[in-house]
Amino acid sequence: MKTAGPGRGTNSVSLRQYNERSLLQRLRRAGEASKADLARWAQLTNTAVGSIVESLEQSRLIESAGRRQEGQRGQPAGLYRINPQGAYGIGVRLDRTSIETVVIDLAGHILARRMHDQVLPQPEQALAIVQQDIAAVLAELSPEQRGRLAGVGLAQPYNLGSWLQQLGLEADFRVWDAVDFGTMLSQAVQLPVFKENDGNAAAIAELVFGVGRQENDFLYVFIGAALGAGAVLGGESLRGSSGNGADLGLMPVPPSALPSAPQLGGQWDILLSRASLNALSRHVRHHGIEVAGNAQLEAVVRAGGPAVAEWLDDCVDAFVPSLRAALAVLDLPAVVIDCDIDGGLIDALIRRSEDGLRAIAPEARQTPRLLRGSFRADAGAIGAASLPMFFNFSPRADVLRGHASPFVPTHHLQELSHA
Numbered sequence: 001m002k003t004a005g006p007g008r009g010t011n012s013v014s015l016r017q018y019n020e021r022s023l024l025q026r027l028r029r030a031g032e033a034s035k036a037d038l039a040r041w042a043q044l045t046n047t048a049v050g051s052i053v054e055s056l057e058q059s060r061l062i063e064s065a066g067r068r069q070e071g072q073r074g075q076p077a078g079l080y081r082i083n084p085q086g087a088y089g090i091g092v093r094l095d096r097t098s099i100e101t102v103v104i105d106l107a108g109h110i111l112a113r114r115m116h117d118q119v120l121p122q123p124e125q126a127l128a129i130v131q132q133d134i135a136a137v138l139a140e141l142s143p144e145q146r147g148r149l150a151g152v153g154l155a156q157p158y159n160l161g162s163w164l165q166q167l168g169l170e171a172d173f174r175v176w177d178a179v180d181f182g183t184m185l186s187q188a189v190q191l192p193v194f195k196e197n198d199g200n201a202a203a204i205a206e207l208v209f210g211v212g213r214q215e216n217d218f219l220y221v222f223i224g225a226a227l228g229a230g231a232v233l234g235g236e237s238l239r240g241s242s243g244n245g246a247d248l249g250l251m252p253v254p255p256s257a258l259p260s261a262p263q264l265g266g267q268w269d270i271l272l273s274r275a276s277l278n279a280l281s282r283h284v285r286h287h288g289i290e291v292a293g294n295a296q297l298e299a300v301v302r303a304g305g306p307a308v309a310e311w312l313d314d315c316v317d318a319f320v321p322s323l324r325a326a327l328a329v330l331d332l333p334a335v336v337i338d339c340d341i342d343g344g345l346i347d348a349l350i351r352r353s354e355d356g357l358r359a360i361a362p363e364a365r366q367t368p369r370l371l372r373g374s375f376r377a378d379a380g381a382i383g384a385a386s387l388p389m390f391f392n393f394s395p396r397a398d399v400l401r402g403h404a405s406p407f408v409p410t411h412h413l414q415e416l417s418h419a
Helices: 008-030 035-042 046-058 123-139 174-178 181-189 198-209 277-286 294-303 306-330 345-359 376-393 413-417
Strands: 062-067 078-082 088-095 098-105 110-117 149-156 193-197 218-223 227-233 334-339 369-372
Touching: 008 035, 008 046, 008 078, 035 046, 035 078, 046 062, 088 123, 088 198, 088 376, 098 123, 098 376, 110 123, 110 376, 123 181, 149 181, 149 198, 149 376, 181 193, 193 198, 193 376, 198 218, 198 227, 198 334, 198 376, 218 306, 227 306, 277 294, 277 306, 294 306, 306 345, 334 345, 334 376, 345 369
Parallel strands: 088 149, 149 193, 218 334, 334 369
Antiparallel strands: 062 078, 088 098, 098 110, 218 227
8 A cells, every 4th residue: 555755645644544533433432324424423525434434344344234224215324333353453461460362353352362360470481471372362263354453452560560569469570670572572473562551451442342432531440459540531542651641550548547458657558559459358368258369259249248348448538539639630521440350349339439529529520420341350351452453443643643554454364373
């Protein structure tokens, strides 16, 4: 494909890409729509939309959804929708205690998965594991599907070697802070790798495949072993100068009053010490209840009892003012809360947080809408796999600046899938 040179041609190509991606986003949000619907929403001419729709259909990113039947005069309008088989994304999620690799289609469905519950090894060992897992998930796709891969997304906590005392971990991850695993992975598998911290990646998953169908601006919070977060403003991820934008887990909070909490010294702790499943597990064990893994922890939450109630009180006490402080800066109308487990925990946290935010709402400020996340334990993996979809197909400002390339199906993956 020819790329226009500097000047007007470049602007024309960038605007065309942006409009294509805007129509894809509209279709994703609407489910299905006609050319007239799309022209009205995008404020483009019918001719322009017709040309874009034809191009997207030829690229197999959208497909016919039949014709509108309800009471119209004349010929029923043809409808279009996102084609789930139009593109595929691989997601690699690295955490301090797990490695997960998935492949998803353009509708966000997980088609294959590999999971390792283990302390994160040295980068070279992790790379060998991830290479094998990528080959394994690709082997479950047909050659045609492999040829429509949009890339690999990598989601991991940044600064892996930090906050280990708060997380109750004794392993040494400092070597991870000195390597660029994204570059290592891209060179190993000869594919483009899109890298984000795990909080931003999960927020992007919500934007592309979850509440982003209705919401364009929200703060996203995920409670897992630690606490991850990200912000979406105007349909774009807020990255910040270091990729750690909206890192709510590092919000300064007073130390926990729970007897199970580590004694760190000083007047301040960080939110992830109190609002995390690690803190909940630690307090449950303090009450003499052994938990090994999230399934057992969810069963404990479902059963209720003093340990869960005490932790929830302590969590909300730190969580609510942190949310209010973040929202005072970001001015977002909604907060999406998700968690690795449920058992009633998400609803309880939303209910308690709504009450707390309302109680401390400053004059002339409303309480944001609190919404349930869409993916629970799959948020990290789908978040990683969402990254190639987001950077290839979302109408970001970079597209208008000419910093984005159109999706070009790959053709060299069959060998990789059998490596």
